[in-house]
Amino acid sequence: MALMRDTDVLLENWFKYKNFAQMEIDSYNQFVDKHLQSIVNENKSIVPKIEEVRIELEDIEVLKPRIVEADGSPRNEFFPMEARIRNRTYSSPLFLTMRLLRRDVEQDVKKTYIGELPTMLKSKLCHLQGKTDEELIAVGEDPMDFGGYFVINGSEKALTSQEVLSSDRILVNESASDKINAEVISTKGAFKGRVRVTRSKDGMLSVSFPASPRKLRLFGLLMALGLKNEKEMRGAFPEIADIMNDVMINLEANDVKDEEEALDRIGKYVAPGQVIDYRLRRAQEVIDAFLLPHIGTTKEDRRAKAYYLATMATRAMEKAYNLRSMDDRDHYANKRLELSGKLMEHLFRHSFKYFIKDLTFQIDRTVTRRRKLNISTVVRPGALSERIKFGMSTGNWIGRSTGVSRFMDRVNYLGPLTEFRKVKSPLNKMRELYEARDVHGTHWGRLCCIETPDGPQCGLVKNLGLFAEVTLDSDPEPVEKLLKSMDVHLK
Secondary structure, X not given: OXXXXXXXXXXXXXXXXXXXXXXXXXXXXXXXXXHHHHHHHHOOEEOOOOOOEEEEEEEEEEOOOXXXXXXXXXXXXXXXXXXXXXXXXXXXXXXXXXXXXXXXEEEEEEEEXXXXXXXXXXXXXXXXXXXXXXXXXXXXXXXXXXXOOEEEOOXXXXXXXXXXXXXXXXXXXXXXXXXXXXXXXXXXXXXXXXXXXXXXOOOOEEEEOOOOOOOEEHHHHHHXXXXXXXXXXXXXXXXXXXXXXXXXXXXXXXOOOOHHHHHHHHHHHHOXXXXXXXXXXXXXXXXXXXXXXXXXXXXXXXXXXXXXHHHHHHHXXXXXXXXXXXXXXXOHHHEEEEOHHHHHHHHHHHHHHHHHHHHHHXXXXXXXXXXXXXXXXXOOOHHHHHHHHHHHXXXXXXXXXXXXXXXOXXXXXHHHHHHHOEEEOOOXXXXXXXXXXXXXXXXXXXXXXXXXXXXXXXXXXXXXXXXXXXXXXXXXXXXXXXXXXXXXXXX
């Protein structure tokens, strides 16, 4: 009985002091703190068709929500209840520092209003954060409401967590034609590219990645990445007899003599009919940008990419000789959940690209019409705000995802609790996909094995357990620095 009482106290305190939407709020805060600026840094320099003009983007700043009345007067005290009643969007203004240069001479510098970002309730941007129960009641809010959602055009909208395959993780599988594939979804910023090393039945190894030639031989690519001779290439693989056998078969079939010839093989595919210097340069650009960009996109990273490809090939060969089993795609270690912050990052990156496209168009038009060029005249804030608001209103997201944003269920107190714990898989609901819909052993303690809808969505829409928490992604750079300081280096 004493144990039961202790458990009851623990449960009571968990639900009393734990905010169910805290992981969504933390994810959104991380997006505002780190990812907004990183998206701006990805597009730091804008060069329109008029070559002598350039715009440099610097710091982005997000203010707390405010409202601009019909007469143009701004008001900073803008609370969510007013947004609900007046069918307005509860959003924060975005200000971006921009520098306009003409022939490398600075013409104009301005902190410019570029649009609105929907504000999550109880996040660090929200006026409700840190208020006492009495203060919340005074502004028309329920003190027991846990936030974690948005107010768009007066409607309460929550974002559904998306279940995706883990990026930058090698998975081994077998295709219908008895070929064994080692795949990785390499992700850097907005770019996601699937890199695949395939071992055929006769032991030959080939590679495919975005913009690569068809049937590109692995050992030819290793040579293009800087492994100069057979000894270096053999050294990239473990000294296991079966694996060395496959390595020797591939080395004998490799007809590439040096790095330049290996690059030219790729160059003839990506820049056919061009002179050799241009072909070599294009081949290097393709390797740097599209082959395993999560490792790096510079010339210095090519050797690390070669060893990573060798590791992928090793795993495919180990599966062929039954030295390892196939990877289970439904195992939850191979999955990641994209919370509100990550989903907002995807939407903002897409909208910001459109904003830049509109900005270049406005610059070109202004110069062509011989009007005075300054930052105020070329920035159109609606270009960014409209795209974000459209995604939040309709639920149509980047990558053809639908139903990401949905109305909050307010039928009873338990309604929002289940809404916040929903997890949606991107798989097609019209296909059978029996294994993906089944309860997996690794769901234990993470996902509810009972709560799922009937019909086509069965097993694809799931619910996190009430005690389950999702951690945020963290920057790997400090860990890499620590490992290097301990003399843990690549071969």
